[in-house]
Amino acid sequence: MSHLSLSDEDFEIQFADTTLPPQLFSHEAHLRLAWIHIRKYGKEQAINNVCNQIKIFDQTHGDGTMFNRTVTVVAVEAVAHFMSKFEATDFSTFITQAPQLKTNLKDLISLHYSWDIFNDAAAKKTYLKPDLLPFD
16 A cells, blocks of 8 residues: 555644554655645645644654655745745646656755754754745
8 A cells, every 4th residue: 555545634643643553654655645735725824834834743653753854845845945946736647747856855954954954953853944045
């Protein structure tokens, strides 16, 4: 089973209420969550929603140490950027149009940050703005 076997609505609901099986929350599912929320609520609200929901999901299904606020905000920003370039009406089409989000997100992030935000303790707790290239 994959997160793609769920409708956007079911995926969003199951993630929000933490009933989504944790093994379905892959990197691609993270991008899909951002895509759904940006489409429904706009980028700024999507950032708040996705950060809050991932933090709760991590606390519910993990030990609460995996959530990284900066990485989550950056992922939403990256998805929003590519959404402005393509007019996909479903996530599968979108990720096919922007495969670098799935395969090279770390490389995209390195264009904006000169340090490793994935392992930075401050980046986990607080959103740190990029020091190289600001987001749109």
